[in-house]
Amino acid sequence: MCKSIFTQLSAIALLASFAFSAAPTATAAEKKNIPTWIDPAKAAADDPDFLIQGEYLDGKTGIQVVALSKGKFYLSKFQGGLPGAGWDQKKPTVGTFDRKDVKKQISSWKKAQRSSPTLGAKAPEGAVILFDGKANSLIKGEIKDGLLWAGSETTGKYGDFHLHVEFRLPYKPSAPLSSQDRGNSGLYLQNRYETQVLDTFGLVFNKDWIELPLQSEPAQWCGSFYKVKTPDTPMCLPPLTWQTYDIDFTAPKFDKDGKKIANTRITIVHNGVKIHHDVEMPIGTGAGAKRPEVAKGPIIFQGHGNPTAYRNVWLAEK
Numbered sequence: 001m002c003k004s005i006f007t008q009l010s011a012i013a014l015l016a017s018f019a020f021s022a023a024p025t026a027t028a029a030e031k032k033n034i035p036t037w038i039d040p041a042k043a044a045a046d047d048p049d050f051l052i053q054g055e056y057l058d059g060k061t062g063i064q065v066v067a068l069s070k071g072k073f074y075l076s077k078f079q080g081g082l083p084g085a086g087w088d089q090k091k092p093t094v095g096t097f098d099r100k101d102v103k104k105q106i107s108s109w110k111k112a113q114r115s116s117p118t119l120g121a122k123a124p125e126g127a128v129i130l131f132d133g134k135a136n137s138l139i140k141g142e143i144k145d146g147l148l149w150a151g152s153e154t155t156g157k158y159g160d161f162h163l164h165v166e167f168r169l170p171y172k173p174s175a176p177l178s179s180q181d182r183g184n185s186g187l188y189l190q191n192r193y194e195t196q197v198l199d200t201f202g203l204v205f206n207k208d209w210i211e212l213p214l215q216s217e218p219a220q221w222c223g224s225f226y227k228v229k230t231p232d233t234p235m236c237l238p239p240l241t242w243q244t245y246d247i248d249f250t251a252p253k254f255d256k257d258g259k260k261i262a263n264t265r266i267t268i269v270h271n272g273v274k275i276h277h278d279v280e281m282p283i284g285t286g287a288g289a290k291r292p293e294v295a296k297g298p299i300i301f302q303g304h305g306n307p308t309a310y311r312n313v314w315l316a317e318k
Helices: 011-017 040-046 048-052 099-106 286-290
Strands: 054-058 061-069 072-079 093-098 110-112 128-131 147-149 152-154 161-168 185-189 193-197 242-250 260-262 264-270 273-281 299-301 309-317
Touching: 040 048, 048 061, 048 099, 061 099, 072 099, 093 099, 161 185, 185 242, 193 264, 193 286
Parallel strands: none
Antiparallel strands: 054 061, 054 110, 061 072, 072 093, 128 309, 147 309, 152 299, 161 242, 161 309, 185 193, 185 299, 242 264, 264 273
């Protein structure tokens, strides 16, 4: 049976959920002059913590090491392996350590360099090539260094489709982990249903398992349907790693009089792991909930003042 996350919610309760006031994000003072890297080589040259951050394996234990700036790190140890690759789904062992302690621990671990199995996927015959490194009539927005940057959008409108997107989050270790300033962007499908794009590498979606002050709610983290549903598995990779979303989108259906007869349904694969399966969306997310649903709409690469990059974006209409 297809899944719906709203079966038990009334329309009134659902609309009220979008009025939820998020936990505070970084203040203006915190955002000012936060060191930000968009190039891995430059980050490695400038910040010794960048080369330490990442994923490791110690036998059947998977470890995620997150840089918090100034030689501090947040570690999560997962039994069975890394999220999406063997983790037993039980509470990880977590803690904050300084650089000296972390370097001592990782000396006996094997660094894992995971990449999405769909990275570089070629568009099938007949697909719409939205962005392949050069400006074109299908996209409007900033294009620099062969990349599409957050704040762009398609000029066309689309209904049912399979969408492939590759994205790279900036490295901002001084921004608090879970802060909405940590590379915030988002894919707004039909400008109504947002899949969050944010650096939440190292976080799991159970708040009780996290030993850091939270700056935002889990349903605002990478892979979430914004403020509506968290992913089934946390699959965010380290910042400045190219990641993928492969999305199957079924648009809402309307009868000849314009009455909606079927809700939107979305399946998302993040870095090769299915994080949402056939989720039913009766209305949009966030600000998208205020816009009337449509049979066809644009795709927005949301901009929030962060240099999040996109490439190899194509869409196969159904």
